[in-house]
Amino acid sequence: MSKTAVAIKNNSHNKVEDSHQFHYLMWFRRDLRVHDNTALAAICERANEDNAQLSAVFFLTPEQWQAHDMSLTQLDHIARTLPILAEKLHQLNIILTVQVCPSFTDCIVTLSALCESNNISCVMANHEYEGNEVARDELLTKQLANNEIEFIRWHDQCILPPKSITTNDDSMYQVFTPFYKKWRHTLEVSDIQIHTALAIIDNKQVNLTLSEHSANTTQDIEALCKKTVHDYQEYLQTHESYQNIDTDKQISQARLAYPAGEAEACHRLEHFIADDIDNYDVSRDVPSLQATSQLSTYLTIGAISPRLCYLQATQALGKLRRNDGDNFDSGDNNDINRWISELAWRDFYRHVLDYKPELIRHQAYKYETDKKINWSYDEDAFAAWREGKTGVPLVDAAMRCLNATGFMHNRLRMVTAMFLTKDLLIDWRWGERYFMQQLIDGDFASNNGGWQWSASTGTDSAPYFRIMNPFSQAKSHDTEGIFIKTWLPELKPIPTSILHREDKMRKALSKNGTFADIDYPVPIVEHKLARQLVIAEFKKE
DNA sequence: TGTTAATTCGG
DNA sequence: CGAATTAAC
Numbered sequence: 001m002s003k004t005a006v007a008i009k010n011n012s013h014n015k016v017e018d019s020h021q022f023h024y025l026m027w028f029r030r031d032l033r034v035h036d037n038t039a040l041a042a043i044c045e046r047a048n049e050d051n052a053q054l055s056a057v058f059f060l061t062p063e064q065w066q067a068h069d070m071s072l073t074q075l076d077h078i079a080r081t082l083p084i085l086a087e088k089l090h091q092l093n094i095i096l097t098v099q100v101c102p103s104f105t106d107c108i109v110t111l112s113a114l115c116e117s118n119n120i121s122c123v124m125a126n127h128e129y130e131g132n133e134v135a136r137d138e139l140l141t142k143q144l145a146n147n148e149i150e151f152i153r154w155h156d157q158c159i160l161p162p163k164s165i166t167t168n169d170d171s172m173y174q175v176f177t178p179f180y181k182k183w184r185h186t187l188e189v190s191d192i193q194i195h196t197a198l199a200i201i202d203n204k205q206v207n208l209t210l211s212e213h214s215a216n217t218t219q220d221i222e223a224l225c226k227k228t229v230h231d232y233q234e235y236l237q238t239h240e241s242y243q244n245i246d247t248d249k250q251i252s253q254a255r256l257a258y259p260a261g262e263a264e265a266c267h268r269l270e271h272f273i274a275d276d277i278d279n280y281d282v283s284r285d286v287p288s289l290q291a292t293s294q295l296s297t298y299l300t301i302g303a304i305s306p307r308l309c310y311l312q313a314t315q316a317l318g319k320l321r322r323n324d325g326d327n328f329d330s331g332d333n334n335d336i337n338r339w340i341s342e343l344a345w346r347d348f349y350r351h352v353l354d355y356k357p358e359l360i361r362h363q364a365y366k367y368e369t370d371k372k373i374n375w376s377y378d379e380d381a382f383a384a385w386r387e388g389k390t391g392v393p394l395v396d397a398a399m400r401c402l403n404a405t406g407f408m409h410n411r412l413r414m415v416t417a418m419f420l421t422k423d424l425l426i427d428w429r430w431g432e433r434y435f436m437q438q439l440i441d442g443d444f445a446s447n448n449g450g451w452q453w454s455a456s457t458g459t460d461s462a463p464y465f466r467i468m469n470p471f472s473q474a475k476s477h478d479t480e481g482i483f484i485k486t487w488l489p490e491l492k493p494i495p496t497s498i499l500h501r502e503d504k505m506r507k508a509l510s511k512n513g514t515f516a517d518i519d520y521p522v523p524i525v526e527h528k529l530a531r532q533l534v535i536a537e538f539k540k541e
Numbered sequence: 542t543g544t545t546a547a548t549t550c551g552g
Numbered sequence: 553c554g555a556a557t558t559a560a561c
Contacts, residue, residue: 411542465560466542472543531545550556
């Protein structure tokens with residue numbers, strides 16, 4: 001392999017006396033798994049070929065998390081995953097070192113120092129596509145190259161990497177549907193492989209030089225992670241966005257709902273495809289059914305491979321086709337295809353981010369909307385939305401669910417986002433930020449894409465006049481009011497014939513109304529009027 | 542992966 | 553008052 005040749009050359013340049021034993025480093029970031037981890041499989045293969053040692057490292061970066069509004073539930077999920085990853089790597093004879101490096105600058109310094117003191121000649125990692133991450137990796141590439149250390153990155157986060165799906169004139173698709181067609185076609189004619197990491201045969205398991213803020217046994221990693229989560233929780237409790245949140249409860253809910261580890265994630269995937277995907281096309285829109293795969297939590301931190309998701313889905317599709325003989329129609333299973341298209345949305349928004357890095361600097365994709373739209377910055381209205389006190393049952397139930405559990409159903413993300421941006425006319429960036437602060441599956445590309453879709457400022461976003469009415473959304477997707485009444489038990493006495501009607505709710509909750517005794521606010525905006533205002537705002541000039 | 546307004550019909 | 557239909561935002 002040509003890369004090996006480079007390593008030998010580089011290394012012999014450095015220290016001839018050590019050249020009999022190379023030392024390589026796998027740097028884990030948002031890819032906390034062993035199975036089908038592109039960079040890990042590659043570096044294991046090369047380490048075995050070169051008879052090299054292989055170490056692994058992960059950095060805990062609290063300052064970076066603060067800057068990126070990482071949620072407590074997601075950090076806790078990462079913290080629960082790391083000891084499991086360490087165990088998995090141990091089975092491959094690889095030691096994982098977890099080290100605190102508050103900022104990305106610290107990561108660069110520490111990684112360079114680690115390479116130097118451990119005589120590491122090659123570092124591998126999987127690509128990250130967000131601005132700061134890209135900048136960090138580019139700086140590091142230069143710095144390591146100065147010391148003749150290789151830094152090789154692999155595309156791993158997407159099923160098909162950014163820039164690989166383009167229009168005929170080689171540009172990025174602006175609309176999802178044609179992107180999706182090309183994406184499906186490309187996948188059908190290409191051979192997607194799962195990368196298996198092989199154990200390092202002759203690894204001496206030399207420990208990396210440790211600082212006092214690092215750990216490399218499962219027990220020590222667990223303790224370090226626990227302390228890090230605790231410190232982050234302390235920091236967040238001083239934060240305005242968390243004033244209304246019981247963080248202890250949120251964490252324990254998230255732990256119950258999302259046990260950590262790649263085995264758990266793979267088990268969920270298999271179970272979902274085998275038993276739960278039937279009727280997905282319809283039931284995925286009903287929040288009370290929990291009919292979605294909920295794999296986003298694992299995909300975001302890389303506890304499961306998106307390619308594995310795609311392959312298992314297409315295998316199920318293939319089985320259906322075979323069992324069905326010559327009936328072509330039912331081979332086109334709507335449920336499985338719909339779920340695959342959700343995987344494609346995930347790729348799409350990552351490709352969009354790679355194409356427009358300015359998104360990371362809070363710019364609207366359609367930047368004319370930044371000039372034109374007079375977004376509101378009404379703190380009180382925003383607080384009502386955040387805390388689930390808008391008087392709009394579906395919106396409030398969804399927000400209280402998010403605050404309590406760190407998760408919100410996808411349709412409800414659209415409903416609450418539309419309500420914030422179209423009914424309250426509040427800047428979508430406020431909502432985007434709050435979602436990142438609370439969601440266990442918070443992910444910059446998907447979250448930004450979703451918010452700009454709702455705000456009608458993004459690629460292929462909802463047209464400005466397509467505005468959801470949260471009462472009719474409740475009627476069609478929470479017909480019996482089950483979800484609403486789960487999170488707003490005070491509304492249990494109200495029949496759905498009133499619950500799903502704004503005018504009737506206003507009347508029933510007002511002074512002399514039928515349900516005047518219920519402690520629940522009257523809607524803070526009148527949807528019909530708000531709709532007219534926001535349409536006028538988009539139409540102006 | 543939308544909703545409203547205008548209109549008509551029926552209870 | 554609600555259901556059904558359809559153009560327009």
